[in-house]
Amino acid sequence: MKVFNTFFLKYLVLTVLVFVFDLVFNPFNLFSFFNFIENVAFGATLVIPIFFFSSSFLKTIYFKLSYIFFAICLYAETVYYYLFKAYFSPSSIFVTLDTNTSESKEFLSFYVDTPIVILGVLLLSITVFFLFKRRLFLKTIKAKSKSYKLKIVALFLLAIVAIRQTRLINFNLPYLILISIVDYSIEAKKLGDYQKNKEGNFKDVFREAKNDEEVYVVLIGESTTRSHMGIYNYHRETTPRLDSIKKDLLIYENVISPHAYSVGALTKILTLGNYENPKRTVEGSIVQLINSAGFETYWVSNQRPIGAFESLITKISLSSNNHKFLTTTVAGNSKVLDDALLEPYKEILKNKSRKKVIFLHMMGTHHHYENRYPRHYNKFKDAPKTKFKSQDSFEKINHYDNAILYNDFIISEVIKSLDSLAVKSFVLYFSDHGEEMYSNINMAGHNEDIYSKQMFDIPFFLWQSKKYKAEENISFEKNRKYMTDDVFHSLANLLNISAREVDTTRSIFNKNFKERTRVIKDTINYDTYFEGL
Secondary structure, eight states, X not given: OHHHHHHHHHHXXXXXXXXXXXXXXXXOOHHXXXXXXXXXXXXXXXXXXXXXXXXXXXXXXXXXXXXXXHHHHHHHHHHHHHHHSSOOOHHHHHHHHTOOHHHHHHHHHHHOOHHHHHHHHHHHHHHHHHHSXXXXXXXXXXXXXXXXXXHHHHHHHHHHHHXXXXXXXXXXXXXXXXXXXXXXXXXXXXXHHHHHOTTTTOSSOBOOOOOSOEEEEEXXXXXXXXXXXXXXXXXXXXXXXHHHTGGGEEEXXXXXXXXXXXXXXXXXXXXXXXXXXXXXXXXXXXXXXXXHTTXXXXXXXXXXXXXXXXXXXXXXXXXXXXXXXXXXXXXXXXXXXXXXXXXHHHHHHHSSOSEEEEEEEOOTTOSSGGGSSXXXXXXXXXXXXXXXXXXXXXXXXXHHHHHHHHHHHHHHHHHHHHHTTOSEEEEEEEESSOOEESSSSSOEEOOTXXXXXXGTBOOEEEEEOHHHHHXXXXXXXXXXXXXXXXXXXXXXXXXXXXXXXXXXXXXXXXXXXOOOOOEETTTEEXXXXXXXX
């Protein structure tokens, strides 16, 4: 026990150092405490294998390598949390694996500051001190009986099981690296066809060749229900900027999403899949079709690339010619505001490609709603209108409406920047799905186990430049019953792309549009179900 404590103390010193650093530079929270406990447990677990070696030389080598490894892990996760207020995740490691040397240098030169350097120097100094301290007590560890060694093995396994069962392992960087490498390999294999086959296998693709400069934007919102938007007659002024250009918008008032969660909705929205033929999601994406028609495509996302609810969307997005992800944090915890999309978007507008289609994937109004807008957008503070009156409902509705207000700013900036180019262009905006906000149910959020109309009701509107209006003739009827699993056909129609797979009767913008049964969740008739309620 004396020997164990001697070595464990060395790991504990590093653990305490980074924990103190966390307390100094970051607000304390429960996750920081869990991470500290995990690091203590991880250090103790690393000590145990020392007792398995009979050779003092091997013990020394193991201790030095494990101690250096432990110090590097602590430094990496502490610096990452200091910079981004989030712990490492499979997504952040995905981005790291997908980052080249040049990007890494830019990252380091931009983010390294004095506290990071000081922490690095302290960790390095302590590590070197203990590694080269003469007396390591390694020779005092004598060979023990088989029963003793079995107890050590049992202790080691017990420590691993304890870390795993308490979920502290989710804070363990080596574990995250290991599963991320596995996940990355699997994802790379799955996404390979989309990355390599960027034009899909569409038949008879045709678009009339013109030399005009064209720039088109598809703006994908997140968790935004139309009933909380001023342009859809909400009682609060949550969309003042869009209201000011309302006459320039084609606002559709009866559009729904096929699902109340992102991956289910977007895999149909962006592909040939629909409720009649859900398996057609693998037959080709709208991004691939646009590529095959000669456009340069871009995908800029403020959502993480890898995760339980993101990977299939990423699979589709990687068929774009250019892609960029701005966050690695799970949506609920992300604090990267959507204005982060504007800089790369404006840079894309400046490049020399004459035919561009830009997909901007927003964080929108995803919970936690208070993280979706800067403090100076905290406008709505009074009691909102709802039959579910509680402090919790009032706070969430106000946060949500403030997020809508900020959403209004982002959408209007995207339109304004594009309008300034004076080229043939449009901006199509829609949300992946809606959100219940204490309207019919005493809750905020989305959940397909609860059939709330607001979870499927989404905003859907189109802005057109003067040149686009002059050359194209959109068939507009604001009350058309439409579900966004047909966006593939509608976008192809807007872009004047024809192919054997494109069906213009499924395009909300086409004079030949035919209304169809709108089945949500692949089983429920939206119109009859909610009319009955």
